[in-house]
Amino acid sequence: MKKLFLELCIILALIACKDEKKEVAQATTKPVVKIGVLYPLSGDGASLGEAGKATANMFFEEFNRQPHKFDYEVIFEDNQNELSKQAILARKLIDANKADVLITAMSNFGAVVSPLAEQHKVMHVSVATDPTVANGKYNIITSSDPAGEAELLYTQLKKRGAENIDIIVMNATGSQTMLDYFQTKVKNGQDLKIGQIYHVNPDEKDFRTMLIKIKENNPDYIVAFLFMPVIDVFMKQYQESGINIPVTGIETFTYLQNREWAEGVWYVDAASATDDFITKYRAKTGKTSTDYAEYMDFALQMITFGYEGAGTTDKEKVINYIQDNSAGQITAVGQITTEPDGILNGQPVIKKIINGEPVIVKE
Amino acid sequence: MEYLINLAILFGIYSMLALSLNMLIGMSGLVSLAQAAFYGIGAYATAIGMTTFGLGFFTTIILGIVVNAILAFVVGKILARFQGDYYAIVSAGLSIIVFSILQNWKTVTHGPLGIFGIGKPAIGSYTFYSNTAFLGLVVIFTIVLYALYQWINHSSFGRVLKALREDEKLAQSMGYKTKHFKSVIFVLSASLSGIAGAFFASYIAFIDPSSFQLKEGIFLFTIIIVGGLSSARGSVVGALILISLPEVLRFIGLPYETAAQLQQMIYGAMLLLMMIFKPQGLFGKYRM
Numbered sequence: 001m002k003k004l005f006l007e008l009c010i011i012l013a014l015i016a017c018k019d020e021k022k023e024v025a026q027a028t029t030k031p032v033v034k035i036g037v038l039y040p041l042s043g044d045g046a047s048l049g050e051a052g053k054a055t056a057n058m059f060f061e062e063f064n065r066q067p068h069k070f071d072y073e074v075i076f077e078d079n080q081n082e083l084s085k086q087a088i089l090a091r092k093l094i095d096a097n098k099a100d101v102l103i104t105a106m107s108n109f110g111a112v113v114s115p116l117a118e119q120h121k122v123m124h125v126s127v128a129t130d131p132t133v134a135n136g137k138y139n140i141i142t143s144s145d146p147a148g149e150a151e152l153l154y155t156q157l158k159k160r161g162a163e164n165i166d167i168i169v170m171n172a173t174g175s176q177t178m179l180d181y182f183q184t185k186v187k188n189g190q191d192l193k194i195g196q197i198y199h200v201n202p203d204e205k206d207f208r209t210m211l212i213k214i215k216e217n218n219p220d221y222i223v224a225f226l227f228m229p230v231i232d233v234f235m236k237q238y239q240e241s242g243i244n245i246p247v248t249g250i251e252t253f254t255y256l257q258n259r260e261w262a263e264g265v266w267y268v269d270a271a272s273a274t275d276d277f278i279t280k281y282r283a284k285t286g287k288t289s290t291d292y293a294e295y296m297d298f299a300l301q302m303i304t305f306g307y308e309g310a311g312t313t314d315k316e317k318v319i320n321y322i323q324d325n326s327a328g329q330i331t332a333v334g335q336i337t338t339e340p341d342g343i344l345n346g347q348p349v350i351k352k353i354i355n356g357e358p359v360i361v362k363e
Numbered sequence: 364m365e366y367l368i369n370l371a372i373l374f375g376i377y378s379m380l381a382l383s384l385n386m387l388i389g390m391s392g393l394v395s396l397a398q399a400a401f402y403g404i405g406a407y408a409t410a411i412g413m414t415t416f417g418l419g420f421f422t423t424i425i426l427g428i429v430v431n432a433i434l435a436f437v438v439g440k441i442l443a444r445f446q447g448d449y450y451a452i453v454s455a456g457l458s459i460i461v462f463s464i465l466q467n468w469k470t471v472t473h474g475p476l477g478i479f480g481i482g483k484p485a486i487g488s489y490t491f492y493s494n495t496a497f498l499g500l501v502v503i504f505t506i507v508l509y510a511l512y513q514w515i516n517h518s519s520f521g522r523v524l525k526a527l528r529e530d531e532k533l534a535q536s537m538g539y540k541t542k543h544f545k546s547v548i549f550v551l552s553a554s555l556s557g558i559a560g561a562f563f564a565s566y567i568a569f570i571d572p573s574s575f576q577l578k579e580g581i582f583l584f585t586i587i588i589v590g591g592l593s594s595a596r597g598s599v600v601g602a603l604i605l606i607s608l609p610e611v612l613r614f615i616g617l618p619y620e621t622a623a624q625l626q627q628m629i630y631g632a633m634l635l636l637m638m639i640f641k642p643q644g645l646f647g648k649y650r651m
Contacts, residue, residue, distance in 0.1 A: 041623030049623075077613070078623035083574050087567045088369055092613070095366035108477055111569040115480075132479055171466050172475045173571070201466060 030071045033307055035300070036093030037103045038086055038113065039292070041078035049078070051289070052105070052296040055332075058284045059300045070307050075099065079109065086112045094120050100315065101125065103299050105292060107133055107173045114139050123315045125303060127295040129177045134342040137316060140323075142298045144270030145337075145345035149250045150181035152348050153223070153268045157192060157248070162220040167197045168210065168234070175225035178250050182223070195219050200230060207234050211241045224249040228257075235261040254291070259356040271333035271346020272360060297332035302344060305329060368494045372566055374606045375501035376559050381586045381598035382508045383555035388584070389593035389649060390521055391548050392528030394447070396580040397438075397454040400461035401431045401553040403575025405560025407465060410478040410570050420484035420565055427557035435553035439546040446531065458577045465572035477571030481564050501562055505599075508555060512595040515551075524548055525593075528649065589637060591647030600645055608633065 037056065039049035056074050063072070075097050077089040086104070090113045093099040101123040104110045110126030110133035117124035118136040125140045126133050134141040157165065169179045179197075186192050195217050198210050214222060222245055226234055231252055238247060239261050250268045253259065273281070273294045281289040302322055307313070310321035319342070327338045333346035351358040384398045408427035412418040418426070438457055445453050465472050472478070484491045484500060491497045515521045526534040527541050535541050564570050582605070590601020612626040643649070 042627045046623070076623075078626070081573075083567060083569070083571065084373065084563070088366075088373055088610070091369040092366045092610070095364070095369075108475075108569070108571050108573070111477065111479055112567060115568050130476070173477070176474065176476055199467065201463065 030069065031313055032071045032073055033101065033303075033313065034097060034099045035072060035074045035101045035103060035303060036090075036097060036099035037074060037076045037296075038079045038089055038093070038109065039076065039103075039105060040081045041076065043080050045081045048105075048290065048292040049076075051285075051287075051293040052076075054285045055281070055289075055293040055296040056300060058280065059297055063300075063304060068304070068308055069311055070304075070313075072304065072307075083108065083112055087116075090116050094122055100313065101303055103296070103303075104128070105295070107177065110139075110141070121315060123303070123306075123319060125299045127292075127299060129174055131341070131343060138319065140302070140319065140342040140344060142295055142302060142344050143346075144251070144295075144333075145348060146178055146181045146250075147185075148345065149268050149270065149348040150178065150185045152350065153182060153248070153250055154185045154192065156266070156268065156350060157221060157223075160221075162192060164193045164195050164217075164219040165221045165223050166195045166214050166217055166219040167223045167225065168207075169197060169199055169225040170204075170227060170230055171199055171201050172227065174251075175227060178225050182225075182250070200226070202227075202230060204230050205233055207237045208241065211237060211243055214245065215241070215243050219245060221245065222247040224252050226252055227255045231256050232258055232261075253351070253353055254358055256353075259353050259358070262353045263356065264353060266350060266352045266361065269349050269351045269358065269360075271336075272349055272351070273332055274330070274334055277332040294332045298336075298344075298346065301329070301331050302326060365494060368498050370607060370610055372494065372498050372501050372562075374602055375498065375505045376562050376566065377583075377586060377602040377606055378505050378599045379501075379508050379559035379562070380556055380583050381590065381602045382505075382512050382595060383552045383559070384583050385587045385590075385592065385594070385598045386512060386515065386555070387548055387552035388587060389591075389597075390516065390528065391524040391545065392649070393442075393545060393549070394451040394584075395442075395454040395549070395552070396451055396577060396584065397457040397461075398552070398556050398583050399575050399577065399579035400458045401435065401556040402560040402563070402579070402583075403461060403465055403572070404431050404434065405557025406564040406570050406575065407472060407478075407560075408557065409561040409564040410481045411471065413482050413565075414478055414480055420482065420561065421486075424558055424561045427561050428554045431553045431557040432550050435550040436546070439549035439553075442549060443542040443545040455577055455580070458580050462572055462576050465575060472572070475571060475573075477569055479569050481568050481570065483565055497566065504558060504562070508558070509595050509599065511555075512598070516593075516595070520544075520547075528593075585634070587644070589634065589644055591644030593649040594644070594646040597644050597646035604645075 039052045040046060041049040053076055060072060079086045079089055086109050090102060093102060102113055103125050104113050105127040107128040107130035110128040113124055114133050117138045121138060123138050125142060128141045129143055129146045169175050186194060224247055235256060247265060248267045251270055253262050253265055253267050254269055256262055273289050278289055281293055305326060306318040306322040309325060310318045326344060329336055337345045349360050352361045380402055387393050387395050405427035408430055409423040412423035412426050442450060442453055466474055491500055523539055523544055527544055531541050586601040586605050587598055589604055591597025609630055612629055617625045
């Protein structure tokens with residue numbers, strides 16, 4: 001056993017040294033900013049992570065054609081959608097790869113890296129909705145502004161004459177955060193009544209009883225804070241139930257695979273890709289862009305904006321530069337706004353499913 | 364170096380889990396997939412104890428052990444009625460139930476939002492902030508669990524468990540109340556896995572229910588199968604291989620575009636080859 005343990009330690013040490021040499025060889029005359037990305041690249045979330053990877057390639061192909069002060073090296077690591085992997089890989093990127101910046105996605109995964117970023121003074125850009133992830137000097141979140149989304153949904157419901165609503169919410173970080181923001185908004189508004197809130201787990205398969213209860217309650221709208229994979233199950237059973245109460249939500253129908261089941265449905269979506277980004281992404285990958293692609297572009301644009309603008313590798317100065325100057329910048333998700341404490345927001349939009357595609361509608 | 368220290372911490376935590384599981388599966392032949400549930404309860408006891416009630420880390424370890432022991436005692440009574448595949452299926456059910464509770468009991472566990480800001484262990488005024496110090500603590504607890512495993516293995520209690528594993532009816536005919544022995548080892552194994560949960564929560568500083576799903580129980584099962592059943596050494600080596608192998612594969616210079624997928628394929632193939640050539644595991648003394 002001793003022999004085996006020693007052999008493994010030696011292999012790890014040798015490999016770590018080998019990797020270091022490779023990176024030194026890649027260095028050019030310009031200072032290199034190393035960006036470590038922790039995305040799922042295998043398993044369930046692989047398609048999301050791959051979209052982020054494709055976007056990073058696309059972004060730097062274009063960026064490198066323009067004059068710039070720094071070179072950027074992106075190192076992707078596969079977190080396999082596991083928190084323990086996220087923790088160990090963040091440390092690998094900080095310690096072995098000497099990453100200057102870390103990019104993460106989803107609030108729970110950002111929460112693991114957030115204290116490490118503070119401890120090691122590494123800039124951390126997280127695509128997350130939970131503001132806690134942005135705590136501290138070195139953490140930034142590029143968010144879809146959940147408060148803004150809740151506000152827009154509330155306004156739209158009122159505009160359409162809704163007085164009573166029932167809510168279905170999935171037990172997941174993102175949907176729970178959205179519910180919290182929406183409830184706060186409704187509480188402040190006091191003129192929209194929430195009848196029932198139904199909580200479902202991400203593996204829920206049967207909404208039929210719930211739909212019967214909703215039919216009996218007869219609210220003006222069903223608000224669904226549901227994502228993959230339950231949104232497809234819900235919409236199929238909603239269609240089959242013959243219920244004629246309209247359904248809406250926040251970001252919900254972007255994640256629907258069979259969009260024909262939601263034809264004509266309007267909903268609030270996160271800041272969405274600009275036409276320019278959609279065209280570029282499709283030309284490069286042959287695919288429709290997703291949130292992971294758009295927000296990766298947003299994150300990379302903020303990082304390069306910070307470094308190039310501040311003109312230094314001093315991370316505190318770079319972060320301060322981003323905080324002070326990024327408001328109004330046009331990114332892959334349109335014009336952004338900033339909040340104190342490192343929260344950068346895109347502007348939410350209203351979308352409608354038309355011919356099976358989510359289309360932005362101006363109202 | 365810091366990366367290797369962190370890897371060693373995770374290796375230590377999984378060694379503790381593997382040792383506790385091997386006590387149950389290896390010694391007594393009771394295939395349980397519920398270990399992730401007890402691991403999760405231990406982690407949540409520390410997270411809630413430290414962040415909500417301001418308890419010390421070591422107090423929360425005891426809390427986790429007590430909660431796990433009570434739950435395992437109750438569940439163990441039910442599980443003791445089953446054998447073989449049925450035991451595994453019922454234990455998998457327990458794992459799913461505990462996961463659902465962690466996911467849905469929001470007032471206590473914060474549900475899918477998880478618990479932030481879990482502190483580090485402290486003794487008096489000394490806090491184990493540095494990873495090296497934290498690793499030292501993990502190593503001490505791993506050694507204690509290793510010694511406990513060996514002690515039980517060589518005790519008369521351990522011999523009865525092995526008899527139960529080989530032939531339960533024969534053990535009963537010798538006058539042993541096998542249900543009692545099954546229940547005791549289940550409680551012990553569950554309680555000890557809570558210690559690993561406490562270290563995991565403190566190490567990672569944030570936990571949510573996703574880390575304690577049934578698939579984690581299957582991963583732990585894989586560790587002891589690869590290392591070898593009924594072997595303390597096998598538990599530790601199994602954890603070493605399954606924790607470090609994916610990390611080694613990150614450095615072998617696979618093509619950038621497909622590295623993540625290839626790593627998974629190589630990892631799977633290596634485990635498969637290991638099982639073909641060493642079906643009883645590397646240090647296994649018992650084959651299922």
